[in-house]
Amino acid sequence: MTSRESKIDGGEPAAGTERRAARVLIAQPNEDVRELLAEHCRRLELEPLVHEPGSNGQLPDVDLIVAEPASPQARRLLAAHRDKASAIPIMFVSIYPPAGVLRSPAVAYLVMPYSWERFEQAVSGALARSPRDRGAPPLRLRL
Numbered sequence: 001m002t003s004r005e006s007k008i009d010g011g012e013p014a015a016g017t018e019r020r021a022a023r024v025l026i027a028q029p030n031e032d033v034r035e036l037l038a039e040h041c042r043r044l045e046l047e048p049l050v051h052e053p054g055s056n057g058q059l060p061d062v063d064l065i066v067a068e069p070a071s072p073q074a075r076r077l078l079a080a081h082r083d084k085a086s087a088i089p090i091m092f093v094s095i096y097p098p099a100g101v102l103r104s105p106a107v108a109y110l111v112m113p114y115s116w117e118r119f120e121q122a123v124s125g126a127l128a129r130s131p132r133d134r135g136a137p138p139l140r141l142r143l
Helices: 032-045 073-079 116-128
Strands: 023-029 046-050 064-067 090-094 108-111
Touching: 023 032, 023 073, 032 046, 032 116, 064 073, 064 116, 090 116, 108 116
Parallel strands: 023 046, 023 064, 064 090, 090 108
Antiparallel strands: none
């Protein structure tokens, strides 16, 4: 049982109340960083969806977007889906400091290298702003 499943009286999840893992879209041009972010999401029992450079630019049903703000492709993805993306929390992760990068719609900005605790806090805070996940229990680290 994951930390995001509902239980009744400490027993098994009530029929039809199981929640899917929160889905995180990773829009990052660097393959190594994409894989690192995906692994961090899996450790938090989240479902990472990797937006590959050169993909068709469709925005899937997600609960959080983690993007590199300096990436032209990530900016195009967010701009092309501004209406839909405005309801989805955005977290920026970059080697660049936030000052001067762009006007940020992000709810969190992490500068690499970041601590594991900071990543977990940023993701938890961002998901708390997701309309689908309001009221979900806190994330639990899976080792």
